[in-house]
Amino acid sequence: MTFYERVYEFVREVPPGHVVTYGQVALHLGAPAAARAVGYALSSLRPGNDVPWWRVINAQGGISLKNRGPQADLQRELLENEGVSFNGEGRTDLSVFRWWPRE
DNA sequence: GAGATGACGGGCT
DNA sequence: AAGCCCGCCATCT
Numbered sequence: 001m002t003f004y005e006r007v008y009e010f011v012r013e014v015p016p017g018h019v020v021t022y023g024q025v026a027l028h029l030g031a032p033a034a035a036r037a038v039g040y041a042l043s044s045l046r047p048g049n050d051v052p053w054w055r056v057i058n059a060q061g062g063i064s065l066k067n068r069g070p071q072a073d074l075q076r077e078l079l080e081n082e083g084v085s086f087n088g089e090g091r092t093d094l095s096v097f098r099w100w101p102r103e
Numbered sequence: 104g105a106g107a108t109g110a111c112g113g114g115c116t
Numbered sequence: 117a118a119g120c121c122c123g124c125c126a127t128c129t
Contacts, residue, residue, distance in 0.1 A: 040111095056110075064110045108126105114120105114123105116118105
């Protein structure tokens, strides 16, 4: 089980209409400060996988792909499609949409 | 093995 | 609020 796989596994558990942050994923994997590595793992995702990568956002509740490419618009579209709303600053309300795994 | 990189986060100015 | 800087971790060159 590699680090990547663990990231994917967790992300796959996030239900539609909810989101998690990079740091949150890292925390869940037992590496509180590995947020960057989480992003690195997702960057290696390719179309065709079954990982809902768009449900992973940054700690500010926004999309980190702002100017990284067309995927940013796609991500926002997919989330709004699931019921996740964005404010005027292009950010979601984490206190409402953030998801935590069951205990 | 050393240095650089990146879908990050938190703290300080 | 907006920048800038530093620390973190897994990978790549």
